[in-house]
Amino acid sequence: MSRLVDAIPYARLLGVEIEPGEEGFECLLRFRDDIVGNARLPAIHGGVLGAFLELTAILRLMDADGIQDVPKPINFSIDYLRSAGPRTTRARADIFKLGRRIAHVHVVAWQEQRDRPVAAGNGKFLLAGR
Amino acid sequence: MTRSPADSKLLESRMPEERRYALQPFFGPGRADMTQYTPHARRLRMRVVETGPGMAVLTLPYHDELIGDPVRRVVFGGVITTLIDQASGLAVACAMEELAAVATIDLRVDYLRAAEPGCDLFARSECYKLTRNVAFVRATAWERSPDDPFAGCLGTFMVGANQGGAPFGRLIADEAAKS
Numbered sequence: 001m002s003r004l005v006d007a008i009p010y011a012r013l014l015g016v017e018i019e020p021g022e023e024g025f026e027c028l029l030r031f032r033d034d035i036v037g038n039a040r041l042p043a044i045h046g047g048v049l050g051a052f053l054e055l056t057a058i059l060r061l062m063d064a065d066g067i068q069d070v071p072k073p074i075n076f077s078i079d080y081l082r083s084a085g086p087r088t089t090r091a092r093a094d095i096f097k098l099g100r101r102i103a104h105v106h107v108v109a110w111q112e113q114r115d116r117p118v119a120a121g122n123g124k125f126l127l128a129g130r
Numbered sequence: 131m132t133r134s135p136a137d138s139k140l141l142e143s144r145m146p147e148e149r150r151y152a153l154q155p156f157f158g159p160g161r162a163d164m165t166q167y168t169p170h171a172r173r174l175r176m177r178v179v180e181t182g183p184g185m186a187v188l189t190l191p192y193h194d195e196l197i198g199d200p201v202r203r204v205v206f207g208g209v210i211t212t213l214i215d216q217a218s219g220l221a222v223a224c225a226m227e228e229l230a231a232v233a234t235i236d237l238r239v240d241y242l243r244a245a246e247p248g249c250d251l252f253a254r255s256e257c258y259k260l261t262r263n264v265a266f267v268r269a270t271a272w273e274r275s276p277d278d279p280f281a282g283c284l285g286t287f288m289v290g291a292n293q294g295g296a297p298f299g300r301l302i303a304d305e306a307a308k309s
Contacts, residue, residue: 009197010206034173037215038231045170046234047215051208070199073207077238 001025004062008070011055014048018059021092025063027056029089036086044084049109053078053091053121057105060093061125071103071125084118087111103127149183152229156301157182164220167300171216174209184225184257188217191250203247210251211239214269214283217255222265222287225257229299232265233291240282249273255283263289 001018005011014035017028029035029044029052037045054076061071089109096104107121151157156164160178165171174196179187190196190213198206215234222232245251254276255269265287270279 007200008206009195009200010209011198013195034169036169037171039167039169045168045212045215046219046237047208047212048170050211050215050237050239051206054208054211055206070201072244073241075238075240076207076211077236078211078234079236080234083233 001059001063004059008055010051014052014055016052016055019090021090024060024092027052027059027091029091031086031088041083042086044086044089046078046080049080049084049089049119050076050078050121052089053107053109053119054123056091056093056109057107057121057123057125060095060105060107061098061103061127064095064098069128071127074102074124074126076121076123079120080118081120082116082118084109084111089118090114099127101127150227151183151224152226152302153181153224154183155305157224160187163301163304165216168216170212174212176213176216178220179252181220181224184221184260185255186217186220186224187252187254188213188220189250189252192248197247202244204244205247205251207239207241210241210245210253210271210281211237213251213253214239214255214271214281214285217253218257218267218269218283218285219287221255221257221267221269222260222289225260225265226289229302230290232287232289235264235286235288237283237285241280242282243280245271245280246273252276253281260289265289 035048036042091109093107109119110117164178196205253271259266267285269283271281272279
């Protein structure tokens with residue numbers, strides 16, 4: 001899993017790490033000054049959070065059986081629930097439905113408390129070569 | 131349909147006065163300082179190409195760090211989200227008569243096709259409705275021609291979102307300090 005992250009340059013740029021979670025793995029994004037969107041608050045850039053959620057969804061799919069190629073996103077939607085402050089962010093993805101061609105994935109990101117999510121994502125991906 | 135005098139009076143009273151936008155002095159070709167208060171936009175070397183009433187065009191120069199699929203060398207989808215989010219926040223600010231802080235409520239990005247590897251990316255966002263509390267945007271992204279986009283997006287933003295102030299408000303403050 002960590003080797004997968006290392007193979008994706010943008011994941012390396014964000015410094016995303018993988019950790020074993022309560023069920024399956026969690027992705028971890030440590031706070032750094034260069035991921036800030038609003039320097040006054042400061043808050044993590046909405047695009048960075050979106051990318052982090054999307055990456056978590058992709059890794060979750062690649063962790064599932066039978067998927068070798070990087071799944072192609074069809075669309076991805078993000079709900080921003082709270083301002084994401086200068087703290088470590090974690091995310092966890094669940095495959096809602098794994099079809100023959102299309103997978104639906106839900107992702108949630110939180111900071112200090114898992115029950116106070118900062119963002120939620122919902123993506124559809126095209127699965128090649130299944 | 132013929133209009134009664136009362137109708138035309140009504141129409142007249144509804145005619146919008148010439149709107150004055152808070153960021154009007156900055157409309158036109160983009161300036162390097164327009165992303166200076168957004169560290170991640172700077173990190174990615176994003177630039178503002180153009181702004182106008184309720185709209186903004188941004189560009190993101192291609193570099194290898196942005197790749198999401200190492201085999202196809204295609205830019206990571208989330209990078210496009212970042213470019214569109216940035217363009218949309220600016221488009222909302224460009225729609226305001228009085229500048230207020232904005233925060234993204236939601237974004238939905240459709241990936242129409244893969245962006246061509248090696249090409250600089252562009253995104254144009256338009257704030258097509260601004261209410262007291264919510265701004266609605268639509269955006270597209272392309273690399274060669276705006277007529278052949280690789281991504282489309284719909285989003286909503288909260289207006290007057292926080293006490294942190296509008297990043298673009300600092301532009302106005304800086305400008306005032308210069309003169």
